[in-house]
Amino acid sequence: MRRRPPGAPVHLLRTAGIAAASTVLAAAVVLGGTAAAQAAPTVYKNCAAVQKVYSGGIAKQSVTSNRVTTKSGKVENRALKGTVKKDDALYKANRGLDADGDGIACEKS
Numbered sequence: 001m002r003r004r005p006p007g008a009p010v011h012l013l014r015t016a017g018i019a020a021a022s023t024v025l026a027a028a029v030v031l032g033g034t035a036a037a038q039a040a041p042t043v044y045k046n047c048a049a050v051q052k053v054y055s056g057g058i059a060k061q062s063v064t065s066n067r068v069t070t071k072s073g074k075v076e077n078r079a080l081k082g083t084v085k086k087d088d089a090l091y092k093a094n095r096g097l098d099a100d101g102d103g104i105a106c107e108k109s
Helices: 010-036 047-053 088-093
Strands: 057-059 066-069 075-078 084-086
Touching: 047 057, 057 088
Parallel strands: 057 084
Antiparallel strands: 066 075
16 A cells, blocks of 8 residues: 655545546557558559559459450350459449449459
8 A cells, every 4th residue: 555645635646646547548549549440441543553553453352253244245254364352441442443333343354
């Protein structure tokens, strides 16, 4: 048990101890939150920029093939070509680059 300095009121020491503990706890929460936070996904300007990094485009995790509509109107499922990055967050950030809505942005058909 700590002794209080002579003449120091008890409530002053208790208040100072609570303030110090609160400061340490707040610093731990702030520092821990920034360390655990992940970087936001990159938003690419166009498909040329995407294909410089991922030659086959960016796909949702669940995509296993490229859905292609032929000139005759027939729908075919083709193998993915090039380096395809499967990442739901990255796809969502670049969903506007998925012209045919098949879950793969900037794919090679």
